[in-house]
Amino acid sequence: MPLTRLSCTHCGFWHSWFEGKEPLTLNCVLCSDVRNALPPDGWDYADVGRVARTVTTRWKEVTPGIWGFWCEPRYGLAGTGWLIRRDDGNVAFEGAPFYHDDALEQIDRLGGVRLLSASHPHGYGALWQLQERFHPELVIHREDVRYTKAFRVTTVADDEHEFAPGLTLHHVGGHYEGQCVLHDGPQRALFVGDSLKFDDFDAEGRVHALSCHKGYHYHIPLSRGELRHYRRVFERLPFDRAFTPFEFAPNVTCANALALFDRLIAGTPTTRPQPMESDAHG
Numbered sequence: 507m508p509l510t511r512l513s514c515t516h517c518g519f520w521h522s523w524f525e526g527k528e529p530l531t532l533n534c535v536l537c538s539d540v541r542n543a544l545p546p547d548g549w550d551y552a553d554v555g556r557v558a559r560t561v562t563t564r565w566k567e568v569t570p571g572i573w574g575f576w577c578e579p580r581y582g583l584a585g586t587g588w589l590i591r592r593d594d595g596n597v598a599f600e601g602a603p604f605y606h607d608d609a610l611e612q613i614d615r616l617g618g619v620r621l622l623s624a625s626h627p628h629g630y631g632a633l634w635q636l637q638e639r640f641h642p643e644l645v646i647h648r649e650d651v652r653y654t655k656a657f658r659v660t661t662v663a664d665d666e667h668e669f670a671p672g673l674t675l676h677h678v679g680g681h682y683e684g685q686c687v688l689h690d691g692p693q694r695a696l697f698v699g700d701s702l703k704f705d706d707f708d709a710e711g712r713v714h715a716l717s718c719h720k721g722y723h724y725h726i727p728l729s730r731g732e733l734r735h736y737r738r739v740f741e742r743l744p745f746d747r748a749f750t751p752f753e754f755a756p757n758v759t760c761a762n763a764l765a766l767f768d769r770l771i772a773g774t775p776t777t778r779p780q781p782m783e784s785d786a787h788g
């Protein structure tokens with residue numbers, strides 16, 4: 507039976523499904539999970555044509571050499587896909603919910619995609635579109651391969667996986683079993699997945715509060731052990747700016763993250779945003 511792709515209109519996650527068959531028995535794997543809410547009006551799935559009619563893809567170079575792609579109006583979890591331009595081949599990390607043809611052409615003009623990856627399933631967006639267009643190596647951590655039915659993983663990552671010199675994926679777990687962060691050493695940037703959540707943005711786009719969560723919607727905190735593991739990984743990765751699958755923070759540093767982890771480990775782990783210490787430098 508031929509297959510097609512359907513997107514859960516609540517979280518945007520793309521599913522592989524039988525063409526022409528109503529998705530009556532399809533339970534979105536992300537929305538069914540405790541780390542997301544159930545859709546308040548029941549399941550609703552959109553095919554490619556409906557998503558294409560619903561959203562426009564936008565893009566912007568958010569900092570020299572790093573581009574963001576997102577959809578308007580917001581769709582699903584409202585993710586942003588990042589494109590890191592490199593002389594040895596571009597790396598795309600996380601996915602926009604949908605890439606219109608003009609966005610794919612823009613990525614082509616920027617040099618295409620040599621390697622594709624994501625921190626965890628909340629960041630997958632429409633990775634399958636980038637795979638179909640650019641045929642990159644597609645790297646996912648071994649613990650999250652179970653969520654990749656809508657595309658094809660070509661490389662399964664262990665706990666540390668080098669994409670290119672200075673660009674390395676590190677497993678942090680916690681929020682998701684296979685969650686990874688991507689460290690760009692030369693850019694002093696960390697793609698943190700949902701290991702950090704940014705809060706209290708000012709008019710210049712600078713972040714003034716951070717939080718951590720196992721599950722955001724139900725305010726489920728991480729365990730102390732999970733926070734200690736985040737800390738052990740982060741302390742080896744100097745950075746001055748950070749990217750979640752949704753937002754860019756030009757001012758969040760390694761020291762800010764370590765200060766947050768220490769505070770949560772010393773007290774009662776909570777999901778409440780904690781003000782950033784302004785004197786913490788990377």
Ligand SMILES: [Zn+2]
Nearest residue numbers: 514517534537
């Ligand atoms: Zn969903």
Ligand SMILES: [Zn+2]
Nearest residue numbers: 626628681700
């Ligand atoms: Zn997440």
